[in-house]
Every structure is written in C-alpha cells, then in structure tokens.
Amino acid sequence: MSIRSPAQKTWRRRLGERGSVLIEFALVTPILVVLLMGILELGMAFFVMSLLEASVREASRYGITGRTEEGMSRADAILAIIEDRTIGLVDMTKIQVDTLVYPNFGAIGTGETYVDGNANGAYDDGETFTDSNSNGVRDADVGVPGVGGSGDIVLYRIRYNWELLTPFTAGFIGKDGKIPISASVAVRNEPWGTTP
Ligand SMILES: [Ca+2]
Numbered sequence: 001m002s003i004r005s006p007a008q009k010t011w012r013r014r015l016g017e018r019g020s021v022l023i024e025f026a027l028v029t030p031i032l033v034v035l036l037m038g039i040l041e042l043g044m045a046f047f048v049m050s051l052l053e054a055s056v057r058e059a060s061r062y063g064i065t066g067r068t069e070e071g072m073s074r075a076d077a078i079l080a081i082i083e084d085r086t087i088g089l090v091d092m093t094k095i096q097v098d099t100l101v102y103p104n105f106g107a108i109g110t111g112e113t114y115v116d117g118n119a120n121g122a123y124d125d126g127e128t129f130t131d132s133n134s135n136g137v138r139d140a141d142v143g144v145p146g147v148g149g150s151g152d153i154v155l156y157r158i159r160y161n162w163e164l165l166t167p168f169t170a171g172f173i174g175k176d177g178k179i180p181i182s183a184s185v186a187v188r189n190e191p192w193g194t195t196p
C-alpha cells in the first residue's frame with residue numbers, strides 16, 4: 001500500500017484538471033474556428049455589399065449627367081465604374097448589372113397592368129394587358145433596359161453571388177456556398193437636352 005503525500009495528491013489533482021481542460025479545449029476549438037470563420041465570411045460579404053452599394057451610387061451619379069467618354073458607350077462606362085469601385089473583389093463576368101428606364105418613380109418594380117380574367121391573382125397567357133412598352137408581350141416589370149435620355153428615371157441594379165472563401169462554412173451561411181447580394185438606386189437623369 002502506497003501512501004501519497006499531500007503534495008503528490010495535489011499534483012495528481014492538478015494533472016487531472018489539466019487533462020479535462022485540454023479535452024474541453026479540444027472540443028471547443030473546432031467550434032471557435034468555425035465561428036470565427038463564419039464571422040470573417042460575413043464580414044467580407046458585408047464589405048463587398050458596401051462596395052457594391054457605393055459603386056452603384058457612383059455609377060448612377062455618372063449616368064445622370066449624360067456625359068459620354070471617348071470611344072465608350074455610357075453602359076460600358078457604368079460597368080467600368082463598378083469594376084473600379086469594387087477593387088477587384090467582384091468577378092465582372094458573373095455580376096449582373098441592369099439599368100432600366102421607367103416612366104416614373106412609382107412604376108419601379110411594377111408590371112404591366114392586366115385584367116385577371118380567371119381571378120387567380122396572377123397574369124396568365126391570353127389575359128388582356130396594357131403593353132406599355134410596346135414589345136408585344138406582358139412584362140412583369142415595366143422597366144425598359146437602357147441608360148435613358150435627358151430627364152428619364154433610371155434604376156441601377158446590381159446582383160451578385162458572393163462566393164464564400166471557406167467552403168466548410170457553407171453549411172450554415174448563404175446558399176450553395178454563395179451569399180446573394182443586391183444593390184440598387186433610382187435616379188432622374190439631369191435635363192441635358194439636345195446639343196445644338
Ligand atoms: Ca389570371
């Protein structure tokens with residue numbers, strides 16, 4: 001029979017405590033890492049979102065002036081502004097930039113009016129509609145693609161799927177490893193008239 005001194009007992013107890021601390025640490029560390037990665041991913045997505053919002057505002061500020069750059073269409077100049085303001089973080093081949101012209105601010109996001117013949121609350125083929133943009137089909141959005149002329153109301157809209165940097169966080173953030181981001185701004189073009 002061995003008799004342990006009080007010092008040995010304290011030592012063993014401390015070893016035991018240290019062991020359980022190590023086990024707790026081993027259990028908690030992966031959770032902390034995932035949590036940290038999640039925070040970093042969300043932070044990055046918010047950063048890209050703020051860049052996209054700033055870029056769409058900047059693009060619209062250029063657009064309302066009606067100014068054209070040498071050898072570049074206004075639409076291309078708008079894309080160039082967005083590319084420049086997103087500091088290379090956005091894949092310009094995957095971004096969706098729409099500029100839509102509306103008859104008034106209230107029309108933004110509205111569809112062409114129709115008579116709901118079968119009263120199902122939705123437009124169905126064959127129901128009568130007002131073809132306000134004269135393209136022969138009923139549109140769910142009355143906006144006409146384009147950057148607009150003098151005094152026109154234009155909606156600038158960006159849609160982008162930000163890809164997560166760490167695929168293992170996809171389990172609890174975003175959709176299929178991506179975070180959909182959209183930014184839009186509606187402006188009225190300055191009345192630049194026609195050049196004499
Ligand atoms: Ca209907």
Ligand SMILES: [Ca+2]
Pocket residue numbers: 112130131132133134135136137138139
């Ligand atoms: Ca139409």
